Every structure is written in C-alpha cells, then in structure tokens.
Amino acid sequence: MKHKNIIEQMTLEEKASLMSGKNFWNTKEIERLGIPSIMLTDGPHGLRKQGGKADHLGLNKSIPATCYPTAATLANSWDRSLAYKVGQDIGKEARSEKVSVLLGPGLNIKRNPLCGRNFEYFSEDPFLTGELAGGMVEGIQSNGISACPKHYAVNSQEHMRMTIDEIVDERSLREIYLTGFEKVVKESNPYVMMSSYNKVNGEYANENQHLANDILFSEWGFDGVVVTDWGGNNDRVAGLKAHNQLEMPSTNGITNKEIVDAIHAGTLDESVLDEAVDQLLSLIYKVRLDDKESVQADYEEHHNKAVEAARQSMVLLRNENNVLPLNEDEKVAVIGDFAKNPRYQGAGSSLINPYKLSSPLDSLEDSSLNIVGYAQGFKRMGGNSSKLLKEATSLAESAKTVILFIGLDESKEAEGVDREDLKLPENQLELVESIMKVNGNVVVVLAGGGALELPFADSVQSILHTYLSGQGVGEALTDLLLGKHNPSGKLSETFPIHYADVPSSPYYPGDQATSEHKEGLFIGYRYFETAEVPVRYPFGYGLSYTTFDYSNIVIDGLTVSFDLKNTGGMAGAEIAQLYIEKTDTKIFRSKKELKGFDKVHLMPGETKRVKLELTKRDFSYYNSERKDWEIESGKYKIQIGSSIQEIHLEETVDMDGVSPSVFLKHEFPHYSSVKVKDIPDTEFEKLLGKxxxxxxxxxxxxxxxxxxxxxAQYKNWLGKMLYHSIIFFHFFFKKIGKPLTANNVYFVINMPFRQIDRFTGGKISRKNVEVFLRWINR
Known part of the structure; x- marks a missing residue:
C-alpha cells in the first residue's frame, strides 16, 4: 500500500468514514492526519456546480458555466481533437471552481433510440464511443483533475434504472457494452469510474464481481477509484468487496456503520477496507486543489469554442437543389418556437446554467439575411393553436425561403424518463404540412438529442439537425446556413424510418424486473446493415457544401492509406470511415463494423494522404467459452467510405486465426438469419448459458x-394512493408547462425504498421506511 503509514494511524471508524461522502458533493476529510476533502460534481458537457442547495436532478440552479454541445452532438463531429479541447475547457472551469472530479463523460451505448438519456451518450458504436470519450477524458485530466467515465455498465434505459436487471450475453457484453469503457481505461487512464444503478445478469453493477474484480481491475488493470452513481449503493459491504471505494452522497454514517459492523462480525476482512482507503487516498492526493495554483477560465473564449464545437457537430441531412447556403439579402421567414427559445441541452444532472446563450433568431436577425418576420408557429409543449398556425402560414407566403425550427421539447428527453416514441409532436407535423403548401423552399432545422421519425424528409428542400448544440447554437447555425462555414458533421447513430424497425423494439424497455437484450450484438447499424433493413439515414451519413474523391488505397500490414481530395469549390472537412467485413464467416456476426476514421480538412482542389492504423483486436470476436478474443481465419474486406452505406474503396486481406467452435450459424438459427425481433427463449438461454x-x-x-x-400500486389502498398521487403530480406539472419538475417527480416512482433514508440523509429513517412498508403490505 502506498499510504500504509497514514492508514495505520486511523481508527476503524475513520477508515470506514472515508468510504462515503461528507455531504452531497464532497468527500470526508480527516484533519488530524492532513487528509483533505475534495469536491466531485456533474460535468458531461459543462460544469454543474451548485452554489446553494444541492440535488442530483438539476432542480436547483448551478453557477454559470459554458454549456458545450452534448455528447450525442459532439459525437457527430467524429473529431478526437475537438473532444479533447472541449474536455480541456470544461476541466479548466472545474479547476477554477475547486472541483477535483468532473462526473463525465457518459459512454453508455445507445441500445435503443428511446432511452431518455441518449443525449448524454456518444453513439450506438463502441469504437466511436471509446475514441471520443477517451479524448474528452484526456482533455479533462490535463488540468490536474479527474474525469469520471460513467455509467459502468449496461445502463441502457431510464425506466426502473435503479432496480432493472439487464440480461445480456457475455459476447454482446464484451463486444458492445464494455468496449468503449475498455478503450478509455487502457488508453486514457481515467482516475475515477462511476458504477451504474442497474443490475447486470442478477447482480447490481456496483457490487458485480465479474464487472469490477474480474474485468475492470484484474483484466484491464484499472488502478483508480470507483464511485457509485448518486444513491447507487445497494449493499455497502458487497460493494466494497467489488472495489467500490466511494459511496456518494453522504448517508450520515448509515453505511459507514455497516462496514464497521461487518468487520466486527468477521464477514469483511479489514484488509479489504484498507486497500479501498489506500486507493481513495491516492486519488485525493493526486487531484487535491488546496495546494495547487489557482486558475481562471476565460468564459468569452470558451463561448467562442462552444460555437466552434457546435459548427463541427451539426449534420446536414438533406439539401435539394443546393438551397443551402442561403444567399445574402435573401427574404427569409423564421418560424418555430425553438428559433427564439432554443433547445440546446438535455435535462437532469447535466443541466447547465449557461454563461451566455445565443438564440438562432437573434443571430439570424444580426446577419445579412433579409428577415421578413418571425412566427412562433406552435405551442412548445403540445396542443393545437389555429391562431399560431395561421400566423405562421401567412408569414411563410411572404418569404422566398422559410427556416422552420422544430424538434423535441424539454419533457421528451431527460434523466429518469425514457421517450415514448420517435415522433415529432402532431402540432409541429401539422405546421410543416401547412407551410409546405404555401412555400416550396422550406429549410427544416431540427433540435433534439437523437433519432427522429421524419415523415416529411423527402418533401422539404433541406434538413439541418442541430441535435443539442449548447450555448453557441445560434451563432453556429447561422454560420452554416449562410455558408460562412461548411457543415461537416456525420451521424453517430442510425435514423430508422419507423421505430418498429429498431431491433430491440420488441424488448425495450424492460418494464418490471428485467430487460432482456435478446437482440444481442445486433444494435444500430449492426442490425440494419446485416438484415438489409432500409433506414432514413445510415450511420456515418452527413452532407457537405463541397464534394470529395477517394482513391489509391494501399494496405501494408495493418496500415491502411488512401488519397482524399476536395473536388468542390469550397473548403470543407470529410470524415473518412474504415469498416471491416468478414467474408464467408462461420459464425453469426455483424456484416461490417467501424474500426477506424479520420476527419480531414481540405481546401478546394487539395489532396491529402490519409493513414489509418488497425490492430489484430479489430478483426476479433469474443469467445465466451475461452474467455478471450480470437480471430476467425480467412478473408476480410477493408472498406473506406463516407458512411456505412457509401463505400468508395475496398481491398481484401487474409488473416491468420482459428476455425470457430462457438457461435456457429447452425446452432443459432435466428441470430444467423438476423431474425432478432423474434428470438425464442431457448435460443437466448443457449447464448446466455443459463x-x-x-x-x-x-x-x-x-x-x-x-x-x-x-x-406499491399492486398493494393495499395506501400503496395505490401513494402511486397514483405521484402519477397525478407528474401529469399536473407537465400540464402546466413545467416538464423538468414533472420528470423529477416521476423519478421518485422508480426509486427503491432502500434509497429513501440515504437520499434524505436519515431525515426519513430506515425504521420509518420499514414501518411504512408494513402498512403497505397489510
């Protein structure tokens, strides 16, 4: 142990006290031994440090900070260096506020587009997720503080997230859900990791021996600290045995006593506690800021960087007849509530109080465009208004071009609540239809944290998806619309035509006790490409105002190189993507997988040689029987494209390996034929091994x-009253236009009773909860 001398001076109670927080955001200090307290706080896309009363769901306001594009938005940039710079800036703001651990980035995989927290996650692809998250971690930690990748692992839904049991086979776990975390741990060395609320195959993630001891610490060599998600502890002693060194927030000594009692009872070896204390002290001394030089963040500079990050992350989905960029002095009508009141971030623990905010309407009015007027167009929270519709339609008739702002309101995407569907609100779809009848030049600007069903996609002239672009959304969008900058974002997720096309749609979300990942490996493009299901927009897709040409591919060992040329008349950036496809495979697998990419900036007529490095792991699948990665011998296609469907170059290589003995096609007929929406229990059980x-x-x-x-709704009158009261207040706050409050009320309904005393710091004691349960159970 590094800190044996200090640990030997501690009492048992002092050691146990370090294993949970001092309060909501700080660790406990021991002054007599010179052990300082450090602060942890939220920060996936900006610092959320609360100056007053603390909470986990963004109820109370935080200090002003730069709100950068969310992870789902930033992922569309496909730019490692940009992710690093954003992390570096957020980390600098954290350090300037004496925050030692920034809780982010989030890198759970987008199993299903309905997940309410997808805006906080990068992609449906683990390789892209790991690359970008790794860049952000390194950027944050360049400030001498710690990042905290989250939520480890398989946190795939918000509904029942504190108790749901995610049932997933080992191969899918390794290849899909853990690969991003593995890349970050091995390549970017985060000092802290956050465990997730949910169970994974029967054990809570925070006390899951396989996830923590077998994989994270032993196999990957992680030597940092694991912190619970806030209130994410189930059994404190079991968590400690699984290397969970820090429980947050404070439980007012409740779980500290559990540790002490377990040691006295002989069910916990004190050496386990000593090791956890040693690891926590290493973190504290590494990221303590009380003895470091203070820094100041330049918020104006950071705002400009947030604008640039937004520019690089927006995705041009359609541009018929080159209607974009708009001409100078063009008569333009601006329609839609999101133009004036932008949707630029999600809700919950990532809710930022922006230092400043540029609305699209203000930025457009300050531009060279001839803005003939603005109309709200629709009620933001839903509901019909013939007056607003008439005003918008009348305005559209007076302009050459309509910029129509539509998207998802704040109630649709938030921590603790999953989306109900992929549809835009009916009043917005009605508006789109009405505008198109009077004006043929409609540019749709979308706002939202993920995929949407777009029934009008083939009818409007242009679609530009801003996702949730942070506080610089207005300036960035205006620059792209006017052609001052060239759109370069590409989708980091697939847009299905209909939600029913999504492979996990029959199984998602897990409604009560479990969530069965019967689709296995086949999520996102891995399903759509293999099953040849048409999509609205494929993975990796995005348009530009210029054109590019790919040529001269050469493969030398594991190095792939090719020429990329800007053949258009405008400077731009192209995201070149490398996919690997196994020919004549004997096992069920995805048709192709992303294994490399590069964002290349080119002037008109300029050519650059692009080089991408592969590893043997890129050709491997996980053999759950051998508990190791292995290559299926044979031929592999190396494909270079501008999206997963637009392949421009291809070469075939031979790889030495093994003849597979597991996952053989004839043993798994539904998976082999990609009929994953109708997997029999028997076939899934065979894959699971139980x-x-x-x-x-x-x-x-x-x-x-x-x-x-x-x-409680299934128990006596008291349980039913409790349940229906919460449901009533959820819909009440939603009805009166307070979606964030409504979502936070709903959050309570999925909270396990064990968390009540801990979340209230003992104000509602465990004994009180037990008495209440006895009443409900009568």
Whole structure:
C-alpha cells in the first residue's frame, strides 16, 4: 500500500468514514492526519456546480458555466481533437471552481433510440464511443483533475434504472457494452469510474464481481477509484468487496456503520477496507486543489469554442437543389418556437446554467439575411393553436425561403424518463404540412438529442439537425446556413424510418424486473446493415457544401492509406470511415463494423494522404467459452467510405486465426438469419448459458427495501394512493408547462425504498421506511 503509514494511524471508524461522502458533493476529510476533502460534481458537457442547495436532478440552479454541445452532438463531429479541447475547457472551469472530479463523460451505448438519456451518450458504436470519450477524458485530466467515465455498465434505459436487471450475453457484453469503457481505461487512464444503478445478469453493477474484480481491475488493470452513481449503493459491504471505494452522497454514517459492523462480525476482512482507503487516498492526493495554483477560465473564449464545437457537430441531412447556403439579402421567414427559445441541452444532472446563450433568431436577425418576420408557429409543449398556425402560414407566403425550427421539447428527453416514441409532436407535423403548401423552399432545422421519425424528409428542400448544440447554437447555425462555414458533421447513430424497425423494439424497455437484450450484438447499424433493413439515414451519413474523391488505397500490414481530395469549390472537412467485413464467416456476426476514421480538412482542389492504423483486436470476436478474443481465419474486406452505406474503396486481406467452435450459424438459427425481433427463449438461454429469470415482479410477496414505489400500486389502498398521487403530480406539472419538475417527480416512482433514508440523509429513517412498508403490505 502506498499510504500504509497514514492508514495505520486511523481508527476503524475513520477508515470506514472515508468510504462515503461528507455531504452531497464532497468527500470526508480527516484533519488530524492532513487528509483533505475534495469536491466531485456533474460535468458531461459543462460544469454543474451548485452554489446553494444541492440535488442530483438539476432542480436547483448551478453557477454559470459554458454549456458545450452534448455528447450525442459532439459525437457527430467524429473529431478526437475537438473532444479533447472541449474536455480541456470544461476541466479548466472545474479547476477554477475547486472541483477535483468532473462526473463525465457518459459512454453508455445507445441500445435503443428511446432511452431518455441518449443525449448524454456518444453513439450506438463502441469504437466511436471509446475514441471520443477517451479524448474528452484526456482533455479533462490535463488540468490536474479527474474525469469520471460513467455509467459502468449496461445502463441502457431510464425506466426502473435503479432496480432493472439487464440480461445480456457475455459476447454482446464484451463486444458492445464494455468496449468503449475498455478503450478509455487502457488508453486514457481515467482516475475515477462511476458504477451504474442497474443490475447486470442478477447482480447490481456496483457490487458485480465479474464487472469490477474480474474485468475492470484484474483484466484491464484499472488502478483508480470507483464511485457509485448518486444513491447507487445497494449493499455497502458487497460493494466494497467489488472495489467500490466511494459511496456518494453522504448517508450520515448509515453505511459507514455497516462496514464497521461487518468487520466486527468477521464477514469483511479489514484488509479489504484498507486497500479501498489506500486507493481513495491516492486519488485525493493526486487531484487535491488546496495546494495547487489557482486558475481562471476565460468564459468569452470558451463561448467562442462552444460555437466552434457546435459548427463541427451539426449534420446536414438533406439539401435539394443546393438551397443551402442561403444567399445574402435573401427574404427569409423564421418560424418555430425553438428559433427564439432554443433547445440546446438535455435535462437532469447535466443541466447547465449557461454563461451566455445565443438564440438562432437573434443571430439570424444580426446577419445579412433579409428577415421578413418571425412566427412562433406552435405551442412548445403540445396542443393545437389555429391562431399560431395561421400566423405562421401567412408569414411563410411572404418569404422566398422559410427556416422552420422544430424538434423535441424539454419533457421528451431527460434523466429518469425514457421517450415514448420517435415522433415529432402532431402540432409541429401539422405546421410543416401547412407551410409546405404555401412555400416550396422550406429549410427544416431540427433540435433534439437523437433519432427522429421524419415523415416529411423527402418533401422539404433541406434538413439541418442541430441535435443539442449548447450555448453557441445560434451563432453556429447561422454560420452554416449562410455558408460562412461548411457543415461537416456525420451521424453517430442510425435514423430508422419507423421505430418498429429498431431491433430491440420488441424488448425495450424492460418494464418490471428485467430487460432482456435478446437482440444481442445486433444494435444500430449492426442490425440494419446485416438484415438489409432500409433506414432514413445510415450511420456515418452527413452532407457537405463541397464534394470529395477517394482513391489509391494501399494496405501494408495493418496500415491502411488512401488519397482524399476536395473536388468542390469550397473548403470543407470529410470524415473518412474504415469498416471491416468478414467474408464467408462461420459464425453469426455483424456484416461490417467501424474500426477506424479520420476527419480531414481540405481546401478546394487539395489532396491529402490519409493513414489509418488497425490492430489484430479489430478483426476479433469474443469467445465466451475461452474467455478471450480470437480471430476467425480467412478473408476480410477493408472498406473506406463516407458512411456505412457509401463505400468508395475496398481491398481484401487474409488473416491468420482459428476455425470457430462457438457461435456457429447452425446452432443459432435466428441470430444467423438476423431474425432478432423474434428470438425464442431457448435460443437466448443457449447464448446466455443459463435460464432466464422472470421478467415480471412478484405481486404476491410483500414489498421489501429493494422494491419500488411503482410496485406499491399492486398493494393495499395506501400503496395505490401513494402511486397514483405521484402519477397525478407528474401529469399536473407537465400540464402546466413545467416538464423538468414533472420528470423529477416521476423519478421518485422508480426509486427503491432502500434509497429513501440515504437520499434524505436519515431525515426519513430506515425504521420509518420499514414501518411504512408494513402498512403497505397489510
């Protein structure tokens, strides 16, 4: 142990006290031994440091900070260096505010586009996720503080996230859900990792021996600290045995006592506690800021950088007849509530109080365009208004071009709540239809944190998706619309035509006890490409105002190089993508997988030689029987494209390896034929290697501490009243236009009873909760 001398001076109670927070955001200090307290706070796309009363869901305001594009937006830049710079800036703001651990980035995989927190995650692809998250981690930690990648692992839904059991086979776990974390741990060396609320294959992630001890610490060599998600502890002693060194927030000594009692009872070896204390002290001394020089963040400079990040991350999805960029002095009508009141970030623990905010309307009015007027067009939170519709239609008739701002409101995407569908609100779709009848030049500007169904996609002239672009959204968007900058973003996720096309749609979300990942490996493009299902926009897709040419591919060992030329008349950046496809495979697998990319900036007529490096791991699949990665011997196509569907160059290479003995096609007929929406339990159980647990709650047994308020609806009148009261207030706040409050009320319904005493710091004691449960169970 590095800090044996200090640990030997501690009492058992002092050691146990370090294993949970001092308060909501700080670790505990021990002054007599010179151990300082450090601060942790939210920060996936900007610093959320609360100056007053603390909470986890963004209820109370935080100090002003730069709001950068969310991870889902930044991922569309496909730019490692940009991710590094954004992380560096957020880290600098954190350090200037004496924050030692920034809780981000989030790198859970987008299993399903309905996940309410997808705006905080990078991609459906683990390689892209790991590359960009790694850049952000390195940028944050360049300031002498720690990043905290989250949520480890398989946090795929918000509904019932504190108790849901994610049932996933080992191969899919390794190849899809853990690869991003593995890349970040091995290549970017984060000092802290955050465990997730959910269970994975029957064990809570925070106390999951396989995820933590077998994989994270032993196999990957992680030597940092694991912190719970806030309130994410189930069994404190079990968590400690799985290398969870820090529980947050404070539990007012409740779980510290559990550790002490376990040692006295002989169920926990004190050496396990000593090792955890040693690892926590290493972190504290590494990122403490009380003895470091203070820094100042330049918020104006950071705003300009946030604008640049937004410019590089917006995606041009359609541009018929080159309607964009707009001409100078063009008569333009601006329509849609999001033009004046932009949707630029998500909700929940990542909610930033922006230092400044540029609205698209203000930026457009300050431009050279001839803005003939603005109309709200629709009620933001839904509902019909013939007056607003008439005003917008009338304005559209007076302009040459309409810039129409539509998207998802704040209630649709938030921590703790999943989306109900991929549809835009009916009042917005009605507006689009009405505008198109009177004006043929419609430029749709979308706002939202992910994929959408776009029934009008082939009818409007242009579509530009801003995603959630942060506080610089107005300036960045205006620059792209006017051609001052060239759009270069490409989708980091697939846009299906209909939600029913999504492979996990029959299984998502897990409603009660479990969430079965029956689709296995086949999420996102891995399904759509292999099953040849048409999509609205494929993975890696995005348009530019210029054109590019690919040529002269050469493969030398594991190095792939080719020429990329800007053949148009405007400077621009192209995202060249490398995919690997196994020919004549004997096992079920995705048709092709992303294994390399580069964002290349080119002047008109300029050519650059692009070089991409592969590794043997890029050709491998995970053999869950051998517990190792292996290459299937044979031929592989190396494909270079501008999206997964637009392949411009291809060469074939031979790879030495093994003849597979697992995942053989004839043994898994549904997976081999990609009929993953109808996987029989028997075939999924064969893949899992065990029987499936029940997907439903046991409604007969008494409720216990690990059950939720949601389950109280099946008990006596008191339980039903509690449940329906929360549902009432959820819909009430939604109705009166307070979506964030409504979502936070709903968050409570999925909270396990064990968390009540911990979240209230003992104000509602465990004994009080147990008494209440006895009443409900009568």
């Amino acid at each position: 029987r499936l647990p029940s997907t439903k709650w046991n409604r007969i047994d008494d409720l216990g501490m690990n059950d939720t308020i949601n389950q």
